[in-house]
Amino acid sequence: MSAFLEVVNARVLYGQNEVLKGVNLAVEKGEFVALLGSSGCGKTTLLRSIAGFNTPASGAIRVNGHDVTRLPPDKRGMALVFQSYALWPHMTVDQNIGYGLKLRKMPKVAIDARVTEIKRLLGLDAFGARKPANLSGGQRQRVALGRALAIQPDILLLDEPLSNLDARIRLTVRHEISALQRRLGITAVHVTHDREEAMVMADRIVILNNGEIAQVGTPEEVYNRPASDFVAAFMGAENLVELSAVLHGDRIEIAAGAFNTAAVVSARGRALSGPLNARFRGESAELSDAESAIPSLREEGALRLTGTVEQTSYPGGLWRHVIAVGSAHVIVDSPRSFEIGKRVSVRIPEEALFLYSKQ
Structure with a gap:
């Protein structure tokens, strides 16, 4: 039986530079997987390939058995939360959360109901009329997450969404996202360079090095049984x-x-x-x-x-x-x-x- 999300021998080139070198990855439905590695290792390229913003030179991306390698991002049943949040500054919280639903031409009544549900889920009930400039970093992060969840994606992609938060807020929000993902049973792929963040949030961790997967395992496995000298050093055994x-x-x-x-x-x-x-x-x-x-x-x-x-x-x-x-x-x-x-x-x-x- 195949996994819900599959990356099969994916090679991605930037010009003549091979950024992903035949990556294989399988993610089960409802699983939270963290892509972990230092800058330039290929983790963001892999996430963008899954999302549809990079097209592999060879290999395939499959969702629930269907090949989506050549589909545009909006046809893949995925939602991406960017590092910068990418909120519309002129729109209110309600309008930002409902933006994707509006593009799908849902009736206003249905949009309003869904936005209300998302705000309640994320503790944003009192902020619907505010604009991003009048929100804290943690609140903006929740709005970006709410916009992604509103369209009820099959897969939630997170591109270092906590890196702009201060350390104290980041500790709280990482637990909130993890608890929410488990509560909703959504499949999530999360890019981070923060080892502790990956350990706390993920069911499995994928450690990348120079465009290749160095190890895949549970947090306990990659921490206590690192497969290589590189993984051991990266996981703190310096x-x-x-x-x-x-x-x-x-x-x-x-x-x-x-x-x-x-x-x-x-x-x-x-x-x-x-x-x-x-x-x-x-x-x-x-x-x-x-x-x-x-x-x-x-x-x-x-x-x-x-x-x-x-x-x-x-x-x-x-x-x-x-x-x-x-x-x-x-x-x-x-x-x-x-x-x-x-x-x-x-x-x-x-x-x-x-x-x-x-x-």
Whole structure:
């Protein structure tokens, strides 16, 4: 059985530049999928291709089994909420929300009823006569969302609609959109560069890199089981050290180095041997005095590094340390502060340690 929305081997060119390189994606009906990646990775191009504003050089876009690759945007049963909201400044909230219905030549009575329903749904009942200039950023965002929902689209497309909101309002609105999507059972595809936003809102996350899909999975999967060095770094495991290891059965034996003890960790199905990149998140490591660390010829179930504290700061809740580990620098959070120049031990449990063959 095919998915509700399918992108099949889509290639998109801008001149001679291949922006999407044979992307395949399947979205189930009622699912909320986030397209996540840094600037230039192809996420907005993919969204615009789904919407009909970009036509793939090859491949197909299908909705409910129907090929819509060559259909114009208004014939696809989709609605797009733009980053800029794109509200008509001379129209009231009521007129903006009802604009798409008016284009469809619906009777005025039906338009008024639908607009009233949408305003109630979005908490805009008291703002119908106002114009966009007299609304807050969060209210304008709701109006743009209301205009999209008013036409009852099969698929709701969201192009970074929260990026213009301040951080405090963004936290509230992301939950509102997610709850509304689930309540309505609508299929949604959301473009964002904000990792936390994708994690909070989406059922599944699609991570793009250089025009290709690097990984697709639930928030828990892409966070705890990143498929590549790139995904691990993008999902916050930015600390990087280089190791050497040998695979023995279901165990990876990490060789001792100038700044790490020998260690043994579970292979967990990974056939890793030779030079490795090891990544971890600063909040997942344990920091202690180097001289108080338990001496061990070989650490079981964890990697232990030694280094020197170079910087400390207090972003709130925990102390943040920049630690020199040989020529590398890692960032580790700790409940207490370690003074600059202090020799420290950094212990990373195996479940927080991401290992990849060095390319």
